[in-house]
Amino acid sequence: MNQMNEEFQQKFQQLLQLKDIYNTREVLPLRMQRLKLFDINFQLKQIRHQQQKRLDQIINSSIKSQPSQQIETSQDTVTKQFSSQIIVDQQNICLSCDKYIFEKRVELFCQNKFHHSYHSTCLATIMKNQLKLECIYFYCLCKSQIKIGQIFKQRAVDLEVYVNKLMENQLNYMKKSLPNIKLCANKDCDFFWVCKNSGKIRSQSYKTSQSPLKIYRISYVNYCPTCRFQ
Numbered sequence: 526m527n528q529m530n531e532e533f534q535q536k537f538q539q540l541l542q543l544k545d546i547y548n549t550r551e552v553l554p555l556r557m558q559r560l561k562l563f564d565i566n567f568q569l570k571q572i573r574h575q576q577q578k579r580l581d582q583i584i585n586s587s588i589k590s591q592p593s594q595q596i597e598t599s600q601d602t603v604t605k606q607f608s609s610q611i612i613v614d615q616q617n618i619c620l621s622c623d624k625y626i627f628e629k630r631v632e633l634f635c636q637n638k639f640h641h642s643y644h645s646t647c648l649a650t651i652m653k654n655q656l657k658l659e660c661i662y663f664y665c666l667c668k669s670q671i672k673i674g675q676i677f678k679q680r681a682v683d684l685e686v687y688v689n690k691l692m693e694n695q696l697n698y699m700k701k702s703l704p705n706i707k708l709c710a711n712k713d714c715d716f717f718w719v720c721k722n723s724g725k726i727r728s729q730s731y732k733t734s735q736s737p738l739k740i741y742r743i744s745y746v747n748y749c750p751t752c753r754f755q
């Protein structure tokens with residue numbers, strides 16, 4: 526890992542020197558020089574991002590393995606070492622493909638106050654793959670659960686189709702595994718409701734279900750308000 530760091534550092538220094546040259550002298554046609562400068566800035570950002578990512582990993586593993594006091598100190602040093610500029614840069618690099626995000630950025634607010642950004646197409650691919658596993662939650666690559674409200678708030682319209690599918694999965698999961706969910710007795714109707722103390726109500730109804738009127742009532746409550754009066 527140290528070796529990698531050195532390599533990064535060397536490249537970083539070279540880039541900084543080049544940037545300095547291009548900033549102060551005219552060595553190329555103006556347009557070319559501007560493009561070069563743009564490219565250098567981009568590469569500098571990427572290197573900073575890689576370093577930040579590695580730090581994230583180190584912090585994540587230390588959080589898992591260390592008591593809480595030590596976590597605070599390691600986070601403090603990180604804050605001191607890295608300026609807010611790097612955080613801004615990091616927010617423009619996609620966590621999935623590592624490339625700069627020029628447009629359609631989706632930002633996720635993850636555990637331990639990390640912000641993770643994605644191209645909306647990259648996040649769509651991640652969601653698609655998770656949907657294949659019949660998931661009921663989406664997860665960021667950092668393993669944080671994605672709060673769906675974030676997607677809606679950022680108006681990431683490309684992702685809405687996957688969010689809708691996720692909500693369908695959640696609904697099916699609830700219908701299957703929660704005893705208090707009641708489905709409308711009309712097979713063609715999707716209506717469902719949550720029944721409080723369903724056990725109690727049922728035992729009461731059975732006790733008093735002698736008269737035809739009572740039987741009528743029991744079957745009647747198995748329908749949703751719309752189907753009931755059809």
Ligand SMILES: [Zn+2]
Binds near residue numbers: 619620623624643
């Ligand atoms: Zn991407």
Ligand SMILES: [Zn+2]
Binds near residue numbers: 639666668669
């Ligand atoms: Zn994340």
Ligand SMILES: [Zn+2]
Binds near residue numbers: 751753
């Ligand atoms: Zn119904």
